[in-house]
Amino acid sequence: SGPRRGGDYAVPAANKQVWKQFGCNTEAGRALRKLYSSGAQSDAASLVSYPRLGSPAQRWEPKPAPRKPCPQRAPVRVPRAGGPKYDPDDPRHWRAPPPGRKPANQILAEMEADQPQAPHLPEGRNQGAAKQHLQERFQFCGGRAMPRGAMGHVEPCRDLPEPVESIRGRLEERRRRDDNGMNAEQRDIFEELVLAIKRKQERLQEIDEANTAEGAKPSKVRTARNKEVLELQNDIDRDLVAIDKLMSLADQ
DSSP states (O other): OOOOTTSOOOOOHHHHTTHHHHOTTSHHHHHHHHHHOOOOHHHHHHTOOOOOOOOOSSOOOOOOOOOOOOGGGSOOOOOOOOOOOOOTTOGGGOOOOOOOOOOHHHHHHHHHHSOOOOOOOOOOOOHHHHHHHHHHHTSSOTTTTSOGGGOOOOOOOSOOOOOOOOHHHHHHHHHOOOTTSOOHHHHHHHHHHHHHHHHHHHHHHHHHHHHHHHOSOOOHHHHHHHHHHHHHHHHHHHHHHHHHHHHHHHHO
8 A cells, every 4th residue: 555645654554463474583574573663652552452441320429427426425424422411590500601891991990900010129239339349449459459368468558659640641642742743653663763774784784794704705695695785775775764754744
């Protein structure tokens, strides 16, 4: 059969089974099978005919389960204990009613009858008297600040020791300026700078004596001493500048 007009060529079904006459074990059979087989899975499925199942007349739907009784509403028989029966006319069984709100006149009467009073407490420690006693006890010392076993014998006399300078007096003394116009703090700084310069000059003198004793021979020790001499001279220059600054502040 020739090719169809207006469409693709379709291999007849008889030609697809020609290779079975030669067998797959021969060269001709394998060539025919390769030539006429398209390799699609639909070709093999078209050769199998499956039985058709009749469609049901009505769609299947699950049936509702039968309703069971609620377990929470099941009747439960509970035994009831029989209590004693009281005679409401017997005074022994009478009970006082629960307390209610009192009237205003009764509340005011109770408040007037029960007036709050200050409690009677033991007298506490008098801090002022205790301070005065300590001041009188340790006013002049005389050994009385020590334990009784360590106290010596002090003759009673009228000669009282000189009182210690108060803190206010010491502060005024530190703020007082001397003839150079310096206060106590500036004088302390001036004395520290002068002592530092004196110590550094003594050290320079010791290094000069050591260098003179060794001679002009160079060595690592001599190099270290020369470096120390340079540092000491720089420190002395800085201390002199600080003294000049301090003197200028005192003149203002």
